[in-house]
Amino acid sequence: MALAWQDSLFGEDPAEGAGALDLHALQRRPLDERSWLDVARGWVPDHADLLDELVRTAPWRQRERRVWDADVLEPRLVAVWGADELDRLPPILRGARELLGERYGVEFDSALANLYRDGRDGVAWHGDTVRKRLPETVVVTIGLGERRRFLLRPGAAGPPAVRLDSGGGDLVVMGGRCQHEWQHTVPKDARAGTRLSVTMRHSRPLPARR
Numbered sequence: 764m765a766l767a768w769q770d771s772l773f774g775e776d777p778a779e780g781a782g783a784l785d786l787h788a789l790q791r792r793p794l795d796e797r798s799w800l801d802v803a804r805g806w807v808p809d810h811a812d813l814l815d816e817l818v819r820t821a822p823w824r825q826r827e828r829r830v831w832d833a834d835v836l837e838p839r840l841v842a843v844w845g846a847d848e849l850d851r852l853p854p855i856l857r858g859a860r861e862l863l864g865e866r867y868g869v870e871f872d873s874a875l876a877n878l879y880r881d882g883r884d885g886v887a888w889h890g891d892t893v894r895k896r897l898p899e900t901v902v903v904t905i906g907l908g909e910r911r912r913f914l915l916r917p918g919a920a921g922p923p924a925v926r927l928d929s930g931g932g933d934l935v936v937m938g939g940r941c942q943h944e945w946q947h948t949v950p951k952d953a954r955a956g957t958r959l960s961v962t963m964r965h966s967r968p969l970p971a972r973r
């Protein structure tokens with residue numbers, strides 16, 4: 764797969780990544796009484812190498828979506844690792860899964876990666892489907908490559924209320940009722956370069972306290 768991106772385009776800050784996979788770097792940002800974000804910038808070191816490795820080795824698929832009466836290609840590639848495939852993740856992501864599982868008291872038992880090849884790729888406003896099975900969720904996202912806008916809004920309509928930039932090894936965790944009562948999107952952006960996100964999800968309920 765040929766992708767036009769360069770390390771130097773990521774605007775790498777040498778200070779970033781100093782606290783590699785350091786959970787103390789997580790900062791809680793409440794969205795409302797029931798929903799929150801935890802954010803750590805530059806959490807995964809060498810994110811450009813990890814992006815490269817995943818571009819080469821992840822089981823990418825091009826999915827289609829039914830829109831009205833036409834099948835359209837999703838504007839991104841996706842790769843999924845089920846519960847019995849997680850040992851195929853690159854070591855740094857296996858480490859992140861362990862650490863975050865301990866931190867939030869839950870087993871992250873699937874992973875899904877999105878490859879935004881360029882600015883024409885994106886993901887529309889949505890809440891993750893895990894909300895249909897669980898009253899509260901923790902969804903982990905690790906952004907690699909170029910930072911892109913990651914927007915959130917309360918409810919299912921209206922303008923964004925929160926803007927984050929995610930990429931560059933950033934960790935963004937959406938928790939509480941965020942998938943039920945908020946939506947998120949990575950909008951298309953004509954100027955954007957390649958970005959890859961790795962998300963981790965759990966299928967069992969969270970413990971009462973975490």
Ligand SMILES: O=C(O)CCC(=O)C(=O)O
Pocket residue numbers: 875877886891904906913929947949959960962
């Ligand atoms: O790429 C991202 O940061 C978000 C991806 C996402 O929302 C999803 O996979 O459900």
Ligand SMILES: [Fe+2]
Pocket residue numbers: 889890891947
């Ligand atoms: Fe999502």
